[in-house]
Amino acid sequence: MKYVIGLDIGTTSTIGLLIGLPDKVLAQASRPVTLHSPEAGWAEEDPDEWWRNVCDIIPELLNKGGVSGEDVAAIGVSGMLPALVTLDAAGNVIRRSIQQSDGRNGAEVSELAAELDSAAFTMRAGNGVNQQLIAAKLRWLEKNEPGNFDRIATVFGSYDYINWKLTGVKAVEQNWALEAGFVDLASGALADDLIALGHVSPSVVPPKCASHAIMGHVTQEAARATGLRTGTPVAGGAADHIASAFAAGVTRPGDVLLKFGGAADIMISTAEAAPDPRMFLDYHLVPGLYMPNGCMASGGSALNWFASKIAQGEAEAAKAAGLSLHQHLDRLSAETPAGADGVQIIPYFLGEKTPIHDPAARGIIHGLSLNHDLRHMWRALLEGFAYAFRHHIEVFADMGHPSTRYFASDGGSNSRLWMQICADVLQAPIQLLRGHPGSSLGAAWVAAVAGGLTEDWGGVANFVTYGELVEPNPDNAGLYDAGYERFRSVYKAVAALS
Template identity: 70%
Template sequence: MNEHIDCVLGLDIGTTSTIGILIELPDRVLAKASRLVTLSSPKVGWAEENSEDWWTNVTEIIPELLERSGIQAEAIKAIGVTGMLPALVTLDQNETVIRPAIQQSDGRCGAQVAEIASEIDEAEFTQIAGNGINQQLIAAKLRWLEQNEPDNFKRIATVFGSYDFINWKLTGKKAIEQNWALEAGFVDLGTHELSDELIALGHVSRACIPDKIRSEEILGQVTHSAMQATGLCVGTPVVGGAADHIASGLAAGVTQPGDVLLKFGGSIDVLIATETASPDPRMFLDYHLIPGLFMPNGCMASGGSSLNWFADKFAAGEAEAAGKAGITLHQHLDKIAATTPPGADGVRIIPYFLGEKTPIHDTDARGIIHGLSLNHDLRHVWRAMLEGYAYALRHHVDVFEEMGHPSRRVLASDGGANSLFWMQICADVLQQPVQLLKGHPGSCLAAAWVAAIGVGLSNDWAGINRYVTYGELLQPAPETAALYDAGYRQFRETYNAQRAVREAIRGH
């Protein structure tokens, strides 16, 4: 028996998978496990998931973690859950899930966003709610349900998010975590409380929205039914939880004002720790997990997803050469692109292949290849893709500075950060050192650490850094500064020109 061990459980309700981690304080990962999640898109622009599938995954992951780690359930002193936001989960008065969860990436509610924008001044809304009027707002998703699925809308008795749903399944208690509430558009930044007026924009009763809870606040304890489903002990505390991108920032070491995280997944997240909120409609705003700090952030519509698309559709012929060299296709493309000079001999790519979220919020934007000539080949285009994303990252960092948040340290994590070639390009374009991370377990680690803080196993938010080690620190090459400064200006000007052309065509 090892009940004396201080262990905490972290769960991540992600878009593509559900992940669990068991850690022992102060610095040991005991086990990690995951299950896939099915993302459904029944119509163009839709993104839905079955929330009961998340719970099924949790009930399979927890016994696996216990078996792999060799510990008893009694050794788990607390549980934290993180997840994507703001997904929309709805329950009826019988606490039955009404329909599949509408994901944060869902694009069906453009008309409802425009409707809300016609009713309230965006600048005023942004100052009150901290975020702009965009498709992240839960009110817009609720209005879509009201107008397109009126029978489902009438049944709504509870509105909350992905990790709120799992917390409820574990404890029987309903709450909305502070960042789900903030990005949903329900919090008045002046009071940091739920606003009846903001909730009313969603045309639901105030009673449908559970109370707001802090990330580290204890929500409740594991119930008998949850124990039967998972193997956990009745009475184990469960905290409010965390938004996945904010949790990932904490796990990466973004703990001081000016710390920036570049998170390279299928899309790319850019986050900065700040002491002030400074609402700006170009960016999203969240609370930092460390009380007293904020975390303005941006999310690009694509990243690794577009690189995978390009490699599959245009570079598949290089797979044989990559295989003979014993490297992946992406590594091979990096290797051959490195033989071209910075600036890709004049080829520039605007990588808005799925439209773009922050900071331009332009769903109609599209990818552009500019400057292509007969002297160019695959190497130049791949390098231009990587440089294009680096320019887009610089745009985010520039906007942070315009908001009053200069960057002092840049960290990089997740899959794309494994490309030293790409990360060096980012350092050169940003003209800032980029610190790589090693052994970053992801958002589930921060979920576990928030739980440890919540039950008093630690009072040191930075203690999570013991689980993550630093890799290389990539220094910018000064000789590329002028070239990339010019390339960045051209990047911005090319997009602006393309948008002007689109608007002119619409005008006709």
């Protein structure tokens, strides 16, 4: 049996997976990640914490799987993007990463929009002028932390950083580079003038690497830290949302994945690129395909915030029932009717990315009265994300990408209540998945392809089976149609006051 490790540098946790080809999951392990938000709209993490997690996770995987590091044939790493990681000339991390969900750079985005022909930029770079652009993040650093900005010798992403720690080779994976705004879509190459929009030298961005190419090999130092074999090949890696969608079976045009992680993502598989400033554009992991996608700045992170800050008083009751606090809140909220008795939450707690690209947006609780309690607020929060998914589906259709099948993955998909709400709001069946460990599986399969262990992109399907098909309740269609219209209008009304 051939063994491969997939790692995911996620927003709320670092996750590892050990698989045996062709179809065995041998071990899983994870470690929490600290999300720092020292000011409203900020989202930062410590890259060194990611690496410490990796150094803990890999030995645990090997021990659980009964596999020697000598037997691991390849490593693949996925992660959120485009996080900004900066190194100085000595290879030291300059500051905590600025995450993809960070909304501090609104002024810099406006500056770029004033300087550029936005439509031409979108068509050339594949993505619009928005808060995700690394150039906007770099300009913020230049203005607000000039000492740190002046030290920058390397700019890359979360999983690029882990790849460098494993191999000593600096490279940027193709989708980090694309969403960063540094790639000329027509040529597929890094463009010096696009990088220069961040007021840095093009030399600070390492060479671009394809997801399924070998970008380097494990060094002696990394082997000592992880238990891997020196020389183990490391793949270019993958954006977490693209890896998760690929592993879920999103390969046919019109296939859609709803990804319920620390941020809420939505991806659709297409045969053609159709750049649109409202959405992000990525390459599919399968060569020749594309994956337009959207990302909501919060998701599981908003649910975690609600549970820890507002619903902590229910912790003992949850423990007594043998449930997590989230499960307990689901059980309580299942008693409330669809529409949460008029309570509505607009979940823009970190600003919002797609499709509105408004870093100044904030969370809104609307319709709250004295007859409401935690049950209504929790359900309203779940419904808020379902409405946001519906907004994305409408935009995809407007772009010429009709949706045909819906899949759901990652931690939030384990909430049966949330999945029913999403099916009802979308009025479409949602296919749940069994055995889908998330982005780490996609990362592992990319490594298997890169390492020459398989040529079958479809082989990843051996690890995932279909679970329940959640059918929509047609009785809730009208109520949620009205709720969706209110969802859109409340945000517009509040935004007009800002």
